[in-house]
Amino acid sequence: MESIFVSIASYRDNELDRTITDCLAKAAHPGRLVFGINWQHDNHDFFEQLYDRQCKVIDTDYRKSRGACWARHEAQKLYAGEDYVLQIDSHMRFVHGWDLICIDGITHLQQRANRKVIISNLMPSYDPEDDQNLPQRYLTYKLGPFNEAGSIQLKASILSHPPRERFSPGYSISAAFLFSIGDLYRDVLIDPDLYFEGEEISYAVRAYTHGYDIYHCHYPIVYHYYLRKPDRKHWDDHGDWGNRSITAKNRMRSLLMGSGEAPDLGPYGLGTLRSLKEYELAASVDFKNRTVRDADAPPLLSGREGIRSKLSSGKIGTAQIDPFSYCNVKCWYCPVRYDPQPVDARRHMPIGLFEKIIADLCRERDGGGLVAPGFDFIYTAHYNEILLYRHLAQMLEVLRRYGLRSMILTNGIALVRKKVDLVAEYDDVIGGQVCINISAFERDRWIENTVGENGAKTASKNARFHRTMDNIEYAVKKLGGVSIHLNEPDPEEAEKQAGIARRMFPSVDVRMIHNLSDRAGMLHDRGVLSNQDEIERKCSGKARIVGCANTFTGIDGRHFGWLHVNALGKAILCCNDYYFDYAFGDLESNSLREVWLSEGHVDAIEKSFLEICRKCSMAVWE
Numbered sequence: 226m227e228s229i230f231v232s233i234a235s236y237r238d239n240e241l242d243r244t245i246t247d248c249l250a251k252a253a254h255p256g257r258l259v260f261g262i263n264w265q266h267d268n269h270d271f272f273e274q275l276y277d278r279q280c281k282v283i284d285t286d287y288r289k290s291r292g293a294c295w296a297r298h299e300a301q302k303l304y305a306g307e308d309y310v311l312q313i314d315s316h317m318r319f320v321h322g323w324d325l326i327c328i329d330g331i332t333h334l335q336q337r338a339n340r341k342v343i344i345s346n347l348m349p350s351y352d353p354e355d356d357q358n359l360p361q362r363y364l365t366y367k368l369g370p371f372n373e374a375g376s377i378q379l380k381a382s383i384l385s386h387p388p389r390e391r392f393s394p395g396y397s398i399s400a401a402f403l404f405s406i407g408d409l410y411r412d413v414l415i416d417p418d419l420y421f422e423g424e425e426i427s428y429a430v431r432a433y434t435h436g437y438d439i440y441h442c443h444y445p446i447v448y449h450y451y452l453r454k455p456d457r458k459h460w461d462d463h464g465d466w467g468n469r470s471i472t473a474k475n476r477m478r479s480l481l482m483g484s485g486e487a488p489d490l491g492p493y494g495l496g497t498l499r500s501l502k503e504y505e506l507a508a509s510v511d512f513k514n515r516t517v518r519d520a521d522a523p524p525l526l527s528g529r530e531g532i533r534s535k536l537s538s539g540k541i542g543t544a545q546i547d548p549f550s551y552c553n554v555k556c557w558y559c560p561v562r563y564d565p566q567p568v569d570a571r572r573h574m575p576i577g578l579f580e581k582i583i584a585d586l587c588r589e590r591d592g593g594g595l596v597a598p599g600f601d602f603i604y605t606a607h608y609n610e611i612l613l614y615r616h617l618a619q620m621l622e623v624l625r626r627y628g629l630r631s632m633i634l635t636n637g638i639a640l641v642r643k644k645v646d647l648v649a650e651y652d653d654v655i656g657g658q659v660c661i662n663i664s665a666f667e668r669d670r671w672i673e674n675t676v677g678e679n680g681a682k683t684a685s686k687n688a689r690f691h692r693t694m695d696n697i698e699y700a701v702k703k704l705g706g707v708s709i710h711l712n713e714p715d716p717e718e719a720e721k722q723a724g725i726a727r728r729m730f731p732s733v734d735v736r737m738i739h740n741l742s743d744r745a746g747m748l749h750d751r752g753v754l755s756n757q758d759e760i761e762r763k764c765s766g767k768a769r770i771v772g773c774a775n776t777f778t779g780i781d782g783r784h785f786g787w788l789h790v791n792a793l794g795k796a797i798l799c800c801n802d803y804y805f806d807y808a809f810g811d812l813e814s815n816s817l818r819e820v821w822l823s824e825g826h827v828d829a830i831e832k833s834f835l836e837i838c839r840k841c842s843m844a845v846w847e
């Protein structure tokens with residue numbers, strides 16, 4: 226049977242004996258418990274070592290005690306590889322079966338993708354004179370605010386009804402009730418030089434950076450005797466407590482704010498699996514500026530739980546399915562010119578797979594599921610030339626069958642008569658929406674901007690330009706609603722090129738696009754163009770990313786409102802995911818629902834908030 230190490234730091238506390246008695250009596254399997262107790266006492270204190278088989282005791286004269294954190298640190302040393310650890314105060318009561326509740330809770334929470342889980346929270350109080358009537362209280366918790374010393378603590382409030390979820394994610398602990406896997410006591414040693422201030426937030430942040438997720442339980446597992454008015458505390462007996470407290474606050478500030486006088490915390494520093502910044506982002510805390518977001522404020526997307534709930538409660542408004550992600554030219558404003566496309570971009574998605582994805586989307590829409598009721602449009606444009614897709618005709622046929630619409634985004638080179646005629650046959654699908662992405666109408670400028678570096682002879686490049694213009698001319702005549710997107714950031718140059726385009730194709734709608742995307746920093750890094758100023762403006766004074774403003778549908782951004790799929794049927798993050806680094810699921814072998822609600826999707830979004838979106842001007846910061 227799995228064992229539990231119960232760590233107790235007890236200071237001149239006559240409740241210790243009754244706490245152990247209750248802990249054993251209420252456990253479903255008392256035989257699994259091993260107590261490690263730092264018993265700080267004087268001669269008059271009462272503690273019968275009735276449980277000597279199950280108790281390891283550090284017998285400490287209270288005059289030699291160095292405070293609560295030191296006492297917990299010493300008790301921690303008694304841990305001997307038990308499966309779980311329970312850290313409590315010495316004045317507690319328990320609900321029946323608390324050991325099963327804690328282990329089941331850990332097992333359940335581990336299924337959310339992390340083995341390293343802590344359950345810790347404040348708890349309802351009990352009265353030692355009346356401990357047979359433990360109140361059924363449901364608590365909720367929030368962090369903060371910062372006190373003068375620069376510390377924050379959990380605050381609890383009582384809920385009128387039992388909440389639907391037993392556990393919710395949190396970002397601090399209560400040192401008086403903490404349950405976790407045994408590894409916690411190996412990974413995160415309690416700092417003996419902390420005193421009182423900052424003990425809990427320091428341990429929480431250290432545990433988080435060691436990879437632990439903290440959860441609070443809203444239902445009572447243990448009860449705590451808070452008042453303890455007649456009992457002497459460590460600071461009542463130790464005149465030097467003020468010095469200890471100053472040392473402790475310095476250590477806390479060094480850990481959390483980098484501003485204390487203890488630069489080297491040795492084994493009591495941060496972990497290496499996550500950063501302090503990640504903690505701050507997840508918890509909405511800024512230690513240096515001493516701000517913490519009020520948990521009563523309207524809900525923000527917070528951590529994995531927030532991402533999960535937004536994925537399941539929101540709707541997909543639009544899909545970008547890119548059945549062929551390869552491009553035949555190298556426009557100057559596109560990463561294709563500077564970085565080879567990934568091999569997988571050159572695949573042609575089998576039409577059966579394309580139809581399967583479309584069917585999944587429509588099924589979810591029609592069944593009131595993950596897809597918004599108004600969904601009727603897909604994009605097909607991931608750094609590609611969709612007119613080169615081997616199954617273009619079948620693709621249009623599938624869209625027609627499902628009553629969906631799309632558009633053709635093209636550089637114009639492959640917009641040959643045959644393709645124009647095909648598109649014309651599918652007017653119900655394309656509806657004249659052929660958009661030509663181009664950056665110049667002067668021949669030499671077009672060549673330089675588009676195909677200048679492809680090694681072909683000048684005559685061949687010239688011919689290509691003229692063929693492209695012929696293509697546009699035929700498309701304009703045959704299709705009607707053709708538009709030109711003139712991608713040129715310099716307004717003067719854009720006007721010039723637009724003027725030429727309007728003269729060449731008087732009936733065409735020519736739109737000048739000045740704000741070009743640097744593709745999440747790819748083009749900035751290569752000195753091509755930059756969105757850096759805009760990013761800095763948007764993130765100034767903000768702590769974290771909570772979403773994406775890149776949408777045309779009004780339904781959320783790319784993370785939550787769009788489905789993006791590459792030619793292999795892999796769901797990817799967004800159109801800036803050039804290398805498919807944020808692929809999170811396979812729509813060939815799994816349903817849309819399985820992929821969309823998967824932990825892999827949560828991982829990809831969480832990762833994107835810390836990586837790619839930080840380099841993108843479309844990110845939404847809070």
Ligand code: SF4
Pocket residue numbers: 745772773774775782783784798799800801802833837838841842843844845
């Ligand atoms: S990189 Fe992030 S913020 Fe930018 S478009 Fe993609 S999902 Fe949106």
